[in-house]
Amino acid sequence: MLKHLILCAALLLPLGPAFAVQPDEVLPDPAMEARARTISQVLRCPVCQGENIDESNAEVSRDLRLLVRERLVAGDSDSEVLDYITNRYGEYVLFEPEKTGANLVLWYLGPAALIVALGGALIYLRSRRRDLNTPVAGLSADEEARLKELMGD
Incomplete structure (x- = not known):
């Protein structure tokens, strides 16, 4: 029951x-x-x-x-x-306050923060891509000799 x-x-x-x-x-x-x-x-x-x-x-x-x-x-x-x-x-x-005065901050702060965050992410990703495409300098002759010595060649 x-x-x-x-x-x-x-x-x-x-x-x-x-x-x-x-x-x-x-x-x-x-x-x-x-x-x-x-x-x-x-x-x-x-x-x-x-x-x-x-x-x-x-x-x-x-x-x-x-x-x-x-x-x-x-x-x-x-x-x-x-x-x-x-x-x-x-x-x-009111579930949807009027879009006037100080309420404008509440209405537009969220979308503005999203745009700023997306812009920051875009800048970060572009700088990473640039870093990955930068050629790495080769080893000097002394460094190559030392590497061969360590590798046992």
């Missing part, structure tokens, strides 16, 4: 995020509910950090989901809802 319970729990575990939105949160209008779900997928859970509020079971995510639906029922557009929540909780709740 215990094995069956563990098996059922293991099978239902991946479905956990699908049950994050509670039935009492769902709006009666399917179009408005779809908008709420779309908005909820671009907002980060302040507690979980790696999940959006649509998938998170944290209490603050539930509060944010209810707030999104409340704002939509009040007549706000999708961007007005996002602006309202961003003003209240900061840009941290």
